[in-house]
Amino acid sequence: MDSKAMYKLSYGLFVLTTKVGDKDNGCITNTAIQVTTDPNRIVFAVNKANYTHEMLMESKAFNISILSEDASFDTFKRFGFQSGKDVDKFADYGEPGVKGKFDRAVNGITYIKEGTNAFISGTVFHTIDLGSHTLFLCDVTDMEVLSDASSATYEYYQKNIKPKPEAVGTTSTGKTVWRCKVCGYIFEGEELPEDFICPWCKHPASDFEKVVQ
Numbered sequence: 159m160d161s162k163a164m165y166k167l168s169y170g171l172f173v174l175t176t177k178v179g180d181k182d183n184g185c186i187t188n189t190a191i192q193v194t195t196d197p198n199r200i201v202f203a204v205n206k207a208n209y210t211h212e213m214l215m216e217s218k219a220f221n222i223s224i225l226s227e228d229a230s231f232d233t234f235k236r237f238g239f240q241s242g243k244d245v246d247k248f249a250d251y252g253e254p255g256v257k258g259k260f261d262r263a264v265n266g267i268t269y270i271k272e273g274t275n276a277f278i279s280g281t282v283f284h285t286i287d288l289g290s291h292t293l294f295l296c297d298v299t300d301m302e303v304l305s306d307a308s309s310a311t312y313e314y315y316q317k318n319i320k321p322k323p324e325a326v327g328t329t330s331t332g333k334t335v336w337r338c339k340v341c342g343y344i345f346e347g348e349e350l351p352e353d354f355i356c357p358w359c360k361h362p363a364s365d366f367e368k369v370v371q
Contacts, residue, residue: 161364169312173237173270174204174225175225176214182248182268185210186238188312190222198298200280203291205360209242211253211292217260220296221269226307229273237270247343264300275305290360337369344369 175184190202202222204211214220237249248268252259259272269277279300286293310319319341336345336357341359345366354363 162332167312171229171310171312171315172202173225173233173239173274174202174210174214174220175218175223175268175270176210176217177267178213178217181213182246183210183213183242184237184247184268184270185242186234187222193295199296200278200298201293203288203293205291207290207360213242214282214294215285215292219265219267219280220282220294221265221267221277221279223270223274223277223332225270226273226275226305227310227314227318228305228307229310229319231321233270233273234315234319234341239343254328263302271304275307275309276301285321317366335369336366339365339367 166222169188170190172187172190173184174187174190176184177182177183185204185208187202187204190200191196192200201221227267236251240247241250248260254261254268260268263269263277263279265279267279269279278298280296280298282294282296284295333346334348336347336350337343338345338359340355340361341356343356343358345354350363350366352363354366355361356365
């Protein structure tokens with residue numbers, strides 16, 4: 159069975175943001191779809207290991223910023239490759255406003271303006287436990303188009319935004335290096351544990367390869 163067949167499914171890419179108290183946070187997700195128009199409802203899945211998941215379970219309110227083909231890899235690193243438990247993802251990201259990289263919607267939650275073409279605000283009315291993820295069923299409360307740029311698909315990200323992987327091999331010191339083919343996370347060691355999970359993108363060991371650092 160070729161697990162790479164799953165990569166052929168068409169996905170969009172989004173920054174999901176929420177707020178609890180004075181804490182803003184967000185993460186990258188690739189599973190958000192409209193399911194009904196009347197009432198206008200969307201669903202999306204979030205990995206339980208993400209701090210945004212924990213916050214959203216409490217807040218029940220969110221914005222989804224739709225990433226466009228103008229998005230840079232820095233946006234993916236900021237919102238996808240670090241945890242909001244450890245860092246403030248909006249620190250050093252500029253001030254919110256007309257000229258800023260982000261702003262606040264009517265619901266008081268941030269949305270991303272840099273490298274996006276629209277945002278959707280909503281509230282969670284039901285959740286479904288999917289094991290490693292939770293499926294959030296939501297009512298749309300607001301939305302706005304930000305640009306005419308085409309939406310970035312997962313395939314576009316792989317081909318045009320994500321840095322190309324380095325050649326397979328070992329380091330000059332002989333230490334084996336394993337790189338996640340999805341996000342670029344580096345693991346150093348002679349053997350990669352079979353049950354290893356990427357701490358950045360949560361993909362399994364099967365998505366790693368040996369690389370020259």
